[in-house]
Amino acid sequence: MTVILHAENVNFLYGEQHAVRDADLTLNRGEVAAIMGSSGSGKSSLLYCLAGVLPPASGTVTFDGMVLSSLPDVELSALRRERIGFVFQYGELLDELTAEENAALPLRLAGVPKDRAHAAAARILARLGLGDLLRRRASKLSGGQRQRIAVARALVHQPDVVFADEPTGALDSSNASTVLEEFLRLAKEQDTAVVIVTHDPQVAAKADTQYMMVDGVLAQSVTA
Numbered sequence: 001m002t003v004i005l006h007a008e009n010v011n012f013l014y015g016e017q018h019a020v021r022d023a024d025l026t027l028n029r030g031e032v033a034a035i036m037g038s039s040g041s042g043k044s045s046l047l048y049c050l051a052g053v054l055p056p057a058s059g060t061v062t063f064d065g066m067v068l069s070s071l072p073d074v075e076l077s078a079l080r081r082e083r084i085g086f087v088f089q090y091g092e093l094l095d096e097l098t099a100e101e102n103a104a105l106p107l108r109l110a111g112v113p114k115d116r117a118h119a120a121a122a123r124i125l126a127r128l129g130l131g132d133l134l135r136r137r138a139s140k141l142s143g144g145q146r147q148r149i150a151v152a153r154a155l156v157h158q159p160d161v162v163f164a165d166e167p168t169g170a171l172d173s174s175n176a177s178t179v180l181e182e183f184l185r186l187a188k189e190q191d192t193a194v195v196i197v198t199h200d201p202q203v204a205a206k207a208d209t210q211y212m213m214v215d216g217v218l219a220q221s222v223t224a
């Protein structure tokens with residue numbers, strides 16, 4: 001197994017508020033890790049430290065052998081754009097763009113020509129059951145459809161890791177479980193590792209590794 005992400009002694013503070021305390025986490029290629037914990041326990045803050053969005057106050061996050069805090073801003077931005085994907089609770093799509101344009105965005109930002117980027121987006125959207133809605137504007141789609149587009153956009157550039165913050169929290173439970181299963185199946189197929197933050201034990205049960213966060217402290221759950 002190859003390690004893609006390694007966090008050691010990560011601390012993060014908002015002023016006096018110590019949101020993440022000495023967190024350690026190791027993620028292998030293709031592994032799915034779930035982070036659970038009550039509201040305010042620090043899950044999102046940790047996720048954003050791992051993704052190189054928030055700089056830790058101390059500790060290191062190493063992505064494929066590179067220490068994120070030692071990368072110049074331009075390289076860190078390129079790494080986030082090209083090797084990382086994100087899914088958020090409400091999809092965070094661009095409403096005026098079509099399904100296909102939204103899903104193609106990471107490839108377009110990486111300089112892939114429109115035809116190729118749209119073809120890749122269309123392929124993955126079809127896998128997610130949205131093949132008939134490629135040209136529909138995001139604003140005209142349902143919550144479940146929008147979340148599938150967010151999943152397509154997170155995976156379209158075949159990133160090494162996708163970070164997902166409550167990715168199905170805004171959906172009803174049957175829609176949530178279908179979208180989640182599709183997301184994890186596609187990620188596995190392309191060997192993309194996933195770090196998923198969730199309140200839902202049923203979601204966490206689908207992960208290879210489960211962590212629990214309490215008051216900023218991360219611990220790996222022991223599974224049978």
Ligand SMILES: Nc1ncnc2c1ncn2[C@@H]1O[C@H](COP(=O)(O)OP(=O)(O)OP(=O)(O)O)[C@@H](O)[C@H]1O
Nearest residue numbers: 014017018019037038039040041042043044045046
């Ligand atoms: N921008 C901010 N400024 C100050 N404090 C913040 C900020 N964002 C979060 N916090 C605080 O940091 C702590 C951890 O917040 P975080 O959002 O990481 O928790 P969480 O486990 O993701 O919560 P939730 O499940 O509700 O999203 C909380 O006490 C929160 O109030």
